[in-house]
């Protein structure tokens with residue numbers, strides 16, 4: 890749990906690479922749709938980059954289309970917490986073509 894609120898100075902806040910190094914589990918709870926998801930910080934580093942500030946939602950809620958309702962928390966999980974816990978893990982990155990209509 891964060892000892893204090895985030896600083897206005899991004900360099901003083903915990904970064905995703907710090908959380909990954911510490912083996913942290915990041916929990917995103919959306920208070921809009923009341924969905925809670927758990928991620929390994931080590932996985933999120935690959936997606937949002939090393940310098941992403943941990944207290945900021947990595948992406949908007951896919952159901953609510955906004956990050957406004959997302960609470961981010963983080964912890965080094967103990968064995969008891971991990972028992973039976975479902976963690977979202979990246980499977981693979983999908984690339985796809987975007988198309989647009991143009992005058993011939």
Ligand SMILES: [Zn+2]
Nearest residue numbers: 919922950953
């Ligand atoms: Zn939501």
